[in-house]
Amino acid sequence: MKAAAFEHACPASVADAIALLAGEADARVLAGGQSLGPMLNLRLSHPRLLVQVNRLQELTGVAADADAVTIGACVTHAAIADGLTPDIGGGVLARVADGIAYRAIRNRGTIGGNLCHADPAADWATALTALDATMLLQGPDGARSLRACDFIQGAFRTALLPGEIMLAVRVPQLPADARWAYEKACRKPGDFAHAMAFVLLCGGRRRAVIGALGARPLLLEDDDVSLAGATHSLRALSGLDEVQRRMQLVVLSRALAKAQA
């Protein structure tokens, strides 16, 4: 099937992009097109206007300071996997990016598109919730920022308001004592994961995030970061069967063991 007819605009700035979105109620932002493209072709989405943003320099920059690395929303997974962006410590961002899909997808797919699409099995939502990243957003009413755990609201649901664009993601630098592990279960390399867990231990605090739950990532902190704590929380989630729960626990136990090794 082919996409329904649409208008295509390539604005010269974020301000122009926001003005275009404000002027057409049935408009969508287009970044790498790796999720939106298939949705258009399957006619699951049929906007009248696509506003392409992935060539805007304002969205492809990267900056680092002592506290955090700020990555433009249209930086590709491949750029992060290849180490073309500064890391926050231990190669964690490159490790996450390199495990996303396969090279052709990573070459075009963007960190912002991945987060705004909010596929529950996507890697950045889980990893950036664990790393307590902040999403920087800009819309017709100005700029705002949201923590990843507040931005992702459910399967394919985010806190983005109509006409808003994600500008960048600000990821805190990891302290020197940080230990982390990221584990996933995929049926074959390049597939979306069926279970995933990110464990972060630092400064006496513990955090684990479980993803691929068909819902928003599950955040566990401190005393809840254990197989018993995860079992309890996973039982409380509807829509997970026993096989899925066990798969999640196996993946979490691997991540816990690696982070503690």
Ligand SMILES: Cc1cc2nc3c(=O)[nH]c(=O)nc-3n(C[C@H](O)[C@H](O)[C@H](O)COP(=O)(O)OP(=O)(O)OC[C@H]3O[C@@H](n4cnc5c(N)ncnc54)[C@H](O)[C@@H]3O)c2cc1C
């Ligand atoms: C075969 C296949 C396998 C994949 N496997 C994985 C995987 O294992 N792990 C994983 O994490 N991902 C996976 N993906 C998803 C991929 O990594 C892309 O990140 C994802 O498709 C979206 O990024 P994009 O830049 O292509 O966004 P697009 O497809 O262009 O856009 C996606 C959505 O986000 C919105 N959007 C995009 N950018 C912005 C912005 N800056 N501000 C506001 N809204 C915006 C768009 O309007 C659209 O609704 C896979 C995709 C495919 C096709």
